[in-house]
Structure formats: structure tokens, C-alpha cells
Amino acid sequence: MTDPDFSAIKAILFDKDGTLLRYDESWGPVNREAAHIAANGDAALEARLLDVGGMDDASGHTRADSLFAAGSAADIARGLIAVGSPLDAEDLTQKLDALFLRAADYSVPAADLAGFFGKLKARGLKLGVASSDNEAAIRATADRFDFARYLDFVTGYDSGHGVKPEPGMLLAFASAVGVDPSEVAMVGDNSHDMHVGLSAGAGLRIAVLTGTGTTETLSPLADIVLADITLIEDLLP
Structure with a gap:
């Protein structure tokens, strides 16, 4: 598996639990x-x-x-x-x-979320969170870890954009921030997240190992599998 090409990526959509937060903890x-x-x-x-x-x-x-x-x-x-x-x-x-x-x-964060999202936003990327949790819980997490100010889009299972692994959440994000789905990177920790990216035509599918998925379960569906979200910074142009 080679490093994915981020040159066409203008927006990143993150799962919450197991991706931004360490799942088991x-x-x-x-x-x-x-x-x-x-x-x-x-x-x-x-x-x-x-x-x-x-x-x-x-x-x-x-x-x-x-x-x-x-x-x-x-x-x-x-x-x-x-x-x-x-x-x-x-x-x-x-x-x-x-x-x-x-x-x-x-919740236990997988990284310094405020610092991480701040660095991505400084690069001009549009940022969103799509979770199977309810929208209020996502926003509470973003407020608690001080990264709400960097988000352009938030959707939960109750937000009206469908549920995972359907493509609706990613398609709604792309529409809301004005990019094509092929310009979005989908980041998550399980197969549902990867299938969202596949079905919506995302430009990249990035899996992380801070959740319930494993290299064995995620590699067939992802463009790259990373230990955690912070390693995304090393891949950006």
C-alpha cells in the first residue's frame, strides 16, 4: 500500500468514535x-x-x-x-x-484535537464530522475538546442525511462546503466508514487503528491504514 495522493483533496470528513476518540477507553x-x-x-x-x-x-x-x-x-x-x-x-x-x-x-481523545484541527484548517481544508451518534453528542464532543470552531459541517444519524454505510453523510458534506465528493477524504475506524467513502465516490479512504477495526479488516477497503489521525499531517502536500 503506497502513500495516497492528497493533491486533489480539499475537504476531510472524520468519523468520531474510534477516530477522533479512542474507542475502548x-x-x-x-x-x-x-x-x-x-x-x-x-x-x-x-x-x-x-x-x-x-x-x-x-x-x-x-x-x-x-x-x-x-x-x-x-x-x-x-x-x-x-x-x-x-x-x-x-x-x-x-x-x-x-x-x-x-x-x-x-471521552478520551485520540490526539490534541484542537491543535490537530487548527493545523488542518490553516491549510485551507474544509472539515467535518459524520458519526452514527446523535448530532448533539457530536457537538458536545467538539465543544469539550475545543475544535468546534474549525468545523464546517456536523452530521449524526438524526441529522437527516441518512446513516452509515450509505453515502448521504459524505454527499451532504461535499455539497455544504462546495466541493466534489472526489475532493473529499473520508477518515474512520471501521468498515462502515470506508463503505461511506466507497459509495459516495470519495477521493481517499483513510482508516485509523484507534477504534475497533484492525489492519486485517480495514486494509481491503482503505487506501491507507494509519495508527492514528495525527499521521495524516505527514501525508499532506
């Missing part, structure tokens, strides 16, 4: 709480829901492309209800959205 406690909420007091069911969601109870690691790793609150609610959660889908979705919004207060 940030979301391990949140996933446990999500299973606890969905189990509604049934300890045996709680353990089952955690496993079905994709998290290993002993290690705290969440599997690549699992329900917790790639799903929206609505996806997770439907998945947990399908295997036994007694809660109503709308009620559980609302409870999970509220939990995920609170989670911004405990």
Missing part, C-alpha cells in the same frame, strides 16, 4: 451502561446484551463492525430488543441517546 463504560439500561434489572440478560452488542466483558474490547461499534442509538435499541430487552424501541432509543450525549464528558 471512551465507550467501554458506556456500552456496559447501555446493556444495563436495556436489561431493565435482569443481570443475566445484561451479560447477554453486552455480548450481542459486541463487547467482551472480560477484556472490555468491542468487536470490529459490531452493533455497539457501528450502530446508531436506534440500531442498537432494535438489536438489543430483538434478543430480549423488554423496553419499547422508542423509549430505549431515547434512553441511549441521552446516555451517549452524557458520554461526551468521559
Whole structure:
């Protein structure tokens, strides 16, 4: 895999969890709480829901492309209800959205996000975040780590631009900032993110290893796999 050509890239769209934030450190406690909420007091069911969601109870690691790793609150609610959660889908979705919004207060960044985004913006790049989380949680994260001022676009699963792995989020970003999708680099940590880039016709697909994906799961779909987002700076012209 050779270094990708950034010469035509005018905008970068980032996933949030596992890309801007270290996934296991940030979301391990949140996933446990999500299973606890969905189990509604049934300890045996709680353990089952955690496993079905994709998290290993002993290690705290969440599997690549699992329900917790790639799903929206609505996806997770439907998945947990399908295997036994007694809660109503709308009620559980609302409870999970509220939990995920609170989670911004405990997130662990993958880098100095304010400094990183500031350097990219200084190069004239348009910048956005597209997450399977809700939009309010994305904005709370951007405010907490002081990079909201550098963003040109934010979209969550509830923003009206579709959900991953559909192309809508990237296409909406490209339209909003006035570039062609081929001038956008998509950055993420799982296959859903790479498929967004593929289906939308992104110019580059960049995978990082701070989330649930691995070199083995990401290499077939990405133009390059990096340890973390900071290495993107070394690739810019």
C-alpha cells in the first residue's frame, strides 16, 4: 500500500468514535451502561446484551463492525430488543441517546484535537464530522475538546442525511462546503466508514487503528491504514 495522493483533496470528513476518540477507553463504560439500561434489572440478560452488542466483558474490547461499534442509538435499541430487552424501541432509543450525549464528558481523545484541527484548517481544508451518534453528542464532543470552531459541517444519524454505510453523510458534506465528493477524504475506524467513502465516490479512504477495526479488516477497503489521525499531517502536500 503506497502513500495516497492528497493533491486533489480539499475537504476531510472524520468519523468520531474510534477516530477522533479512542474507542475502548471512551465507550467501554458506556456500552456496559447501555446493556444495563436495556436489561431493565435482569443481570443475566445484561451479560447477554453486552455480548450481542459486541463487547467482551472480560477484556472490555468491542468487536470490529459490531452493533455497539457501528450502530446508531436506534440500531442498537432494535438489536438489543430483538434478543430480549423488554423496553419499547422508542423509549430505549431515547434512553441511549441521552446516555451517549452524557458520554461526551468521559471521552478520551485520540490526539490534541484542537491543535490537530487548527493545523488542518490553516491549510485551507474544509472539515467535518459524520458519526452514527446523535448530532448533539457530536457537538458536545467538539465543544469539550475545543475544535468546534474549525468545523464546517456536523452530521449524526438524526441529522437527516441518512446513516452509515450509505453515502448521504459524505454527499451532504461535499455539497455544504462546495466541493466534489472526489475532493473529499473520508477518515474512520471501521468498515462502515470506508463503505461511506466507497459509495459516495470519495477521493481517499483513510482508516485509523484507534477504534475497533484492525489492519486485517480495514486494509481491503482503505487506501491507507494509519495508527492514528495525527499521521495524516505527514501525508499532506
